[in-house]
Amino acid sequence: MHNQERFSIGAMRDFIPEKWRPWIMICIAVVFQFSGGVNLAVVSQMSGALALKMEDIMMAGYASLVSMALSFAIMFRLKFRFTSRVALLICATICVGCSLICVSTGNVVVLVLASFVAGFFRMWGTFECNSSIQLWLTPKRDMAVFFCYIFLMVNACIQFSGLTTVHVATWINWEYVYWFVIGLLLAVILFVLVAFQDKRFMPYLPLYGIDWLGAVLWAISVLAMTFVGVYGEHYDWFASPYIRMGSLIAVAALLFNIARALVIRHPYIDLSIWTYRPVWLTFLLYVLIDFFWAPQHVLEHIYMERILGFDALHVVSMNWIVLLGIVAGSIFTYYMFALRRWGYRRMLTFAFSCIIVYLLVFYFYLDYDLPKETLYLPVFFRGMGYVIVAICFLTSISGSVPFRIFFHAVTTHTFVSAVLGGVIGNAVLGRILAVVMKRNALLLGAELDEVNPIAVCVPLPQLYGMVQQQAMMVSMKEIFGWLSMLALFCLLVFVLWESSWRVGNIIHPKYSTIRHFMKRELRIDRLIASKSLVVSTKWLWVFWGIIFVGIILIIDNCVTFVNSKV
Helix, strand or coil, X not given: CCCCCCCCCCCECCCCCCCCHHHHHHHHHHHHHHCCCCCHHHHHHHHHHCCCCHHHHHHHHHHHHXXXXXXXXXXXXXXXXXXXXXXXXXXXXXXXXXXXXXXXXXXXXXXXXXXXXXXXXXHHHHHHHHHHCHHHHCCCCEHHHHHHHHHHHHHHHHHHHHHHHHHHHHHCCCHHHXXXXXXXXXXXXXXXXXXXXXXXXCCCCCCCCXXXXXXXXXXXXXXXXXXXXHHCCCCCHHHCHHHHHHHHHHXXXXXXXXXXXXXXXXXXXXXXXXXXXXXXXXXXXXXXXHHHHCHHHHCHHHHHHHHCCCCHHXXXXXXXXXXXXXXXXXXXXXXHHHHCCCCHHHHHHHHHHHHHHHHHHHHHHCCCCCCHHHHHHHHHHHHHHHHHHHHHHHHHHXXXXXXXXXXXXXXXXXXXXXXHHHHHHHHHHHHHHHHHHHHHHHHHHCCCXXXXXXXXXXXXXXXXXXXXXXXXXXXXXXXXXHHHHHHHHHHHHHHHCCCCCCCCCCECCCHHHHHHHHHHHHHHHHHHHHHHHHHHHHHHHHHXXXXXXXXXXXXXXXXXXXXXXX
16 A cells, blocks of 8 residues: 655745645646747747748747657656756746747747757746645546646646637737746746745755766757658658758667667666557557547648638637547546546547547538538547547556656657657648649649630639639548548457556655665766776776877887988
């Protein structure tokens, strides 16, 4: 039986009531979720105001997600190194600086770097808040319960951020969104200075033995893959030297990183995580599922804006329905998965059913004059299915991977769920849409010539627009049909899949246990480093001796050569 601990947030001063403290930490975490560099909800406004391509803004947004994923591997090292007061002040201050850079710069490199830095510190601040209230959420440290809260909070913040951003950008200016977030962060800084005490509740643990070079190589490889996926259609894929160079950099950095991870003691991401079935299986499933969710970015916005004629406010209003789906999915997962312990197969079957409903409704109801209310059902099931999959996948990893490398698995999990899955899915589906639309436009326009009585009565520009619009409708319907058939096949596989994989009591270890483990690893690292230093010092003297002898021989040969000439 796991020992239950009394919940308390000792980092706050005594004048803050105990009942208010967890809610205050949740509010601070929400503020951090609203920050983080480029806001993808105002891509078109930012690209126009800063004279940048939409791909540039998307790249900066994905860079923020890459650094967010990288941060998980060292989160507990940061927690044991800095107090809550210092951590929150550092994160809020740097997020303010990055937001100021993002709102003013027109340089793509600076924008990407600022977003990358902001994503790391946004995640650090969010982790500091959420880890402080874990015992308040689940006194038994049940990870299934904790993840229900985490994904509800994070995805709800994403939807609210989109709603707030688009409304402010529409009625005032997109820059005011950043000033609003900066104001919230400054309020957090002021509150932390007043209400938090710089008191350490756990012994100090230095940031020693972290593979910073491995982190840089992972960042380079994932950012290069993201560059290929984001800019691929713009530069015509591998016909462009930029895409070929990005692919080469991604492969070279990945191979070099894997080679280093095989020979060093503590790589940034331990490759032993891939020996656990849930890690590689959820990785592959996320790539597949993100392909099913790609229509929300590639097809939905095109359909709502170009075909139905919705403005930005009507499009973003669908976030309310997605939010309802997220809440419903989180509550359903909490009761059925965390409490009643439904198996993974049953939960994933239900999640795939939600995806199939989303795809089939769009396939059967796609039309020129579709009422807005008809879209509520598929969008609701899309949000519900997404949160169920996310909670189940992360819980499966936490229940099978040792805690020593659990956050390494979370980093790779976040790479594919937040970055690569969406990038690959959007790139592949966007390419399919372009190819299918060209084919359908050729087929539809083959009969429209000068001898066609219908085509003669319509002006050529208007006729061309009609053909393109009809080709787009036919192409979207065709893609939704193929995706529905593929999703039905995957659902059949899940139904027939025999598995004894069940949800057990997945308990998060105590912070004292984690710290003792890390301290022991650091002690071993220092011992190995001292021994290697002695050995390297001996070899260094040998090396300098060889160099010295070589220099003497060179000088002697030179003197002999000069004397012979004289």
